[in-house]
Amino acid sequence: MSVLSLSNLSVSLRGRDVIRDVSLSIGEGELVGLIGPNGAGKTTLMRAALGLLPFAGESSLAALSQAERARQVAWMPQAREIAWPVSVEDVVMLGRMPHMTGRRPSAVDRERTEEALAWMELTGMRHRAATRLSGGEQARVLIARALAQDTPLLMADEPVAGLDPAHQIATMQTFATLARSGKSTLVSLHDLSLAARHCTRIVMLGDGGLVADGTPAEVLTPERLAHVFHITAWYRDTEDGPIYQPLEVIR
Numbered sequence: 684m685s686v687l688s689l690s691n692l693s694v695s696l697r698g699r700d701v702i703r704d705v706s707l708s709i710g711e712g713e714l715v716g717l718i719g720p721n722g723a724g725k726t727t728l729m730r731a732a733l734g735l736l737p738f739a740g741e742s743s744l745a746a747l748s749q750a751e752r753a754r755q756v757a758w759m760p761q762a763r764e765i766a767w768p769v770s771v772e773d774v775v776m777l778g779r780m781p782h783m784t785g786r787r788p789s790a791v792d793r794e795r796t797e798e799a800l801a802w803m804e805l806t807g808m809r810h811r812a813a814t815r816l817s818g819g820e821q822a823r824v825l826i827a828r829a830l831a832q833d834t835p836l837l838m839a840d841e842p843v844a845g846l847d848p849a850h851q852i853a854t855m856q857t858f859a860t861l862a863r864s865g866k867s868t869l870v871s872l873h874d875l876s877l878a879a880r881h882c883t884r885i886v887m888l889g890d891g892g893l894v895a896d897g898t899p900a901e902v903l904t905p906e907r908l909a910h911v912f913h914i915t916a917w918y919r920d921t922e923d924g925p926i927y928q929p930l931e932v933i934r
């Protein structure tokens with residue numbers, strides 16, 4: 684079953700075509716990396732898919748009511764400064780809002796919150812004010828809030844930007860674990876190695892259009908890296924998975 688379906692999605696901002704005719708469908712248990720250079724349209728595509736921007740074409744998510752959408756998809760935007768001086772666990776518990784029926788959190792709400800705190804290694808700082816955390820720690824709190832929402836689909840805009848290497852890897856492994864349990868994630872990334880190692884599928888955008896959609900090995904060819912990213916990269920298929928190291932800029 685598909686958790687997101689986009690059909691001929693196009694977005695025009697201030698008279699400029701930013702996304703052109705993108706069609707794709709994400710099924711259960713997929714971890715999809717959305718890659719493309721700065722300005723390629725990754726954020727715009729995700730925001731339009733969520734119904735946060737006007738678009739032409741169709742998005743299965745945008746067609747849902749606000750309440751249904753909040754139970755179908757958790758969204759972690761790129762902006763990640765937490766402005767509310769509340770505890771880490773309270774921010775994460777906010778992810779349970781779409782599921783809460785009464786005024787008090789249920790046993791399931793508490794369980795999902797605990798799980799999300801543990802996933803993001805935040806249990807030890809649960810009582811700290813979220814505003815007093817470092818940038819990377821705040822990002823982990825917002826990922827935990829999205830995980831606590833416990834939706835079939837998670838959409839995250841550069842969730843690992845600003846995280847240290849251990850937390851980048853752990854976050855991608857959490858998404859992979861979710862995928863194995865049938866949940867899907869669409870995640871925009873700039874790190875090609877993380878994308879290649881952890882994603883089951885890569886969607887490459889270039890200048891607003893869909894350039895390629897397939898397995899990491901199918902999509903990350905030297906020709907596309909040259910043409911779309913203007914780079915050369917060192918590549919090896921190792922026992923620990925594929926490794927990509929960008930090397931030179933092609934001018």
Ligand SMILES: Nc1ncnc2c1ncn2[C@@H]1O[C@H](COP(=O)(O)OP(=O)(O)OP(=O)(O)O)[C@@H](O)[C@H]1O
Pocket residue numbers: 696697699701719720721722723724725726727728
């Ligand atoms: N409100 C806006 N009005 C006009 N143009 C916009 C607006 N928002 C974004 N754009 C333009 O749309 C294009 C795509 O932007 P978008 O933020 O989707 O790219 P991105 O792939 O997410 O980039 P990055 O990797 O830098 O985050 C860019 O050229 C950007 O300048």
